[in-house]
Amino acid sequence: xxxxxxRILAEGRDLxxxxxxxxxxxxxxxxxxxxxxxxxxxxxxxxxxHVTKVLTVxxxxxxxxxxxxxxxxxxxxYARKTKPITMPDLLYLATAPSHTKGQTVDLMxxxxxxxxxxxxxxxxxxxxxxxxxxxxVRLLRAAGAIVVxxxxxxxxxxxxxxxxxxxxxxxxxxxxxxKAMKDGVITFAD
Amino acid sequence: xxxxxxRILAEGRDLxxxxxxxxxxxxxxxxxxxxxxxxxxxxxxxxxxHVTKVLTVxxxxxxxxxxxxxxxxxxxxYARKTKPITMPDLLYLATAPSHTKGQTVDLMxxxxxxxxxxxxxxxxxxxxxxxxxxxxVRLLRAAGAIVVxxxxxxxxxxxxxxxxxxxxxxxxxxxxxxKAMKDGVITFAD
Numbered sequence: 001x002x003x004x005x006x007r008i009l010a011e012g013r014d015l016x017x018x019x020x021x022x023x024x025x026x027x028x029x030x031x032x033x034x035x036x037x038x039x040x041x042x043x044x045x046x047x048x049x050h051v052t053k054v055l056t057v058x059x060x061x062x063x064x065x066x067x068x069x070x071x072x073x074x075x076x077x078y079a080r081k082t083k084p085i086t087m088p089d090l091l092y093l094a095t096a097p098s099h100t101k102g103q104t105v106d107l108m109x110x111x112x113x114x115x116x117x118x119x120x121x122x123x124x125x126x127x128x129x130x131x132x133x134x135x136x137v138r139l140l141r142a143a144g145a146i147v148v149x150x151x152x153x154x155x156x157x158x159x160x161x162x163x164x165x166x167x168x169x170x171x172x173x174x175x176x177x178x179k180a181m182k183d184g185v186i187t188f189a190d
Numbered sequence: 191x192x193x194x195x196x197r198i199l200a201e202g203r204d205l206x207x208x209x210x211x212x213x214x215x216x217x218x219x220x221x222x223x224x225x226x227x228x229x230x231x232x233x234x235x236x237x238x239x240h241v242t243k244v245l246t247v248x249x250x251x252x253x254x255x256x257x258x259x260x261x262x263x264x265x266x267x268y269a270r271k272t273k274p275i276t277m278p279d280l281l282y283l284a285t286a287p288s289h290t291k292g293q294t295v296d297l298m299x300x301x302x303x304x305x306x307x308x309x310x311x312x313x314x315x316x317x318x319x320x321x322x323x324x325x326x327v328r329l330l331r332a333a334g335a336i337v338v339x340x341x342x343x344x345x346x347x348x349x350x351x352x353x354x355x356x357x358x359x360x361x362x363x364x365x366x367x368x369k370a371m372k373d374g375v376i377t378f379a380d
Binding site for chain 1: 205209211213214215217218219220221222223225226248249252253256257259260263264265266267268270274275276277299300302303
């Protein structure tokens with residue numbers, strides 16, 4: 001997606017250790033117009049897989065997931081990392097290693113909003129190691145839901161997430177695919 | 191907003207102690223169509239105050255803030271509760287007592303995205319005690335930004351937030367105003 005890639009080149013910052021800072025338009029400040037375009041493009045790429053629900057993870061996944069769900073006309077569920085008092089004690093919980101926090105995070109979904117037969121598109125801001133998305137897939141399968149695709153805004157191929165997710169056997173789409181970041185230079189795959 | 195109030199009556203649950211569970215369409219699962227209507231209505235109510243930025247707090251404020259910002263054509267900033275590695279060490283931080291967590295939370299905003307003269311509309315899912323919003327106002331004033339309004343999806347008048355925020359001197363708008371929850375019965379103010 002050219003508008004996104006241009007924005008990454010203009011405002012993205014390589015902080016080293018594979019960390020891409022895109023806080024000015026995705027992760028702290030959100031450019032809602034660009035994000036809407038991202039959601040529409042992700043929806044277009046998954047138009048044929050009959051999505052009934054979009055699943056993401058708090059926090060930074062929420063914006064792209066909402067825009068994708070809006071374009072698809074389906075609800076969003078966001079997995080929680082801490083249990084709110086409104087969540088029932090019987091819940092789906094998977095643990096994933098956190099790429100940026102250097103520890104593990106819990107991902108929790110209430111069985112109220114994840115049903116057998118749901119056709120779920122997983123959306124997140126980044127595809128990096130793939131571990132968070134893999135944990136979501138485990139939750140979906142535990143619930144008897146069907147994973148129909150994985151879509152992310154930015155993919156960093158050098159962190160191997162696409163290989164990790166290969167066995168799931170669903171289409172994986174990313175709007176900007178970064179193959180290298182070195183000395184502050186961001187290089188896209190295409 | 192009638193569609194929202196009807197949905198609260200149909201699916202909202204009074205969990206006692208002033209806690210309203212609306213996880214099926216606002217706080218865990220999001221009805222993006224209803225949320226878009228909420229954002230458009232909030233944008234309409236603040237159409238004349240020349241908003242340049244919408245500010246909210248992760249996590250549940252993000253969805254209504256994004257939809258409001260989309261309708262207004264301005265960016266969103268969401269205050270972080272934990273510091274990501276992409277955030278600079280020099281930052282705005284205010285502490286607020288957490289209504290639902292029974293402790294305090296830190297609210298952090300990078301100075302990169304909050305500038306002197308910004309005309310900021312604060313959007314959140316709930317107006318309850320008003321303490322989180324008050325903390326955001328402190329951050330905005332520290333940055334020299336101008337608070338032009340406060341908009342929330344659901345207000346619980348019995349928690350006193352509107353009085354707490356009165357001295358800010360800006361319009362406060364809520365789309366569903368609940369004056370009482372007792373024995374599972376939710377009563378709106380109008």
